[in-house]
Amino acid sequence: MWKEFKEFAFKGNIFDLAIGVVIGxxxxxxxxxxxDNIIGPIIGILSGGLDFSGLSFExxxxxxxxxxxxQSIINFMIVAASLFLFLRLLIKLKIKKEExxxxxxxxxPLDIKEELLTEIRDLLKEQR
Numbered sequence: 001m002w003k004e005f006k007e008f009a010f011k012g013n014i015f016d017l018a019i020g021v022v023i024g025x026x027x028x029x030x031x032x033x034x035x036d037n038i039i040g041p042i043i044g045i046l047s048g049g050l051d052f053s054g055l056s057f058e059x060x061x062x063x064x065x066x067x068x069x070x071q072s073i074i075n076f077m078i079v080a081a082s083l084f085l086f087l088r089l090l091i092k093l094k095i096k097k098e099e100x101x102x103x104x105x106x107x108x109p110l111d112i113k114e115e116l117l118t119e120i121r122d123l124l125k126e127q128r
Contacts (some may be wrong), residue, residue, distance in 0.1 A: 038043045
């Protein structure tokens with residue numbers, strides 16, 4: 001079991017995953033800041049100052065703050081859209097970078113023997 005664990009834990013994919021999680025966490029704070037400080041206020045201005053975070057109702061001794069839940073859903077949608085657009089841009093840049101330009105091989109002029117052999121080959125193919 002220890003051997004299997006070592007093979008699993010020290011594969012390159014695990015390190016890539018760990019780096020991805022750390023970078024993802026850092027990127028999450030950037031996107032959250034973007035949503036809270038830039039996109040959120042712009043949406044607030046466009047919607048006439050609509051803010052769901054203050055919506056709540058009380059039931060006996062409990063205060064149910066469903067407005068914060070609605071605001072979290074809106075923030076999630078904005079974060080998801082931002083990530084989608086960012087990743088789409090990265091993928092397009094990667095595809096453009098990786099596209100090799102296919103060069104057609106230049107046909108060198110055939111000498112008379114090669115031309116005759118090519119014609120014979122083509123004729124044999126047609127007869128079959």
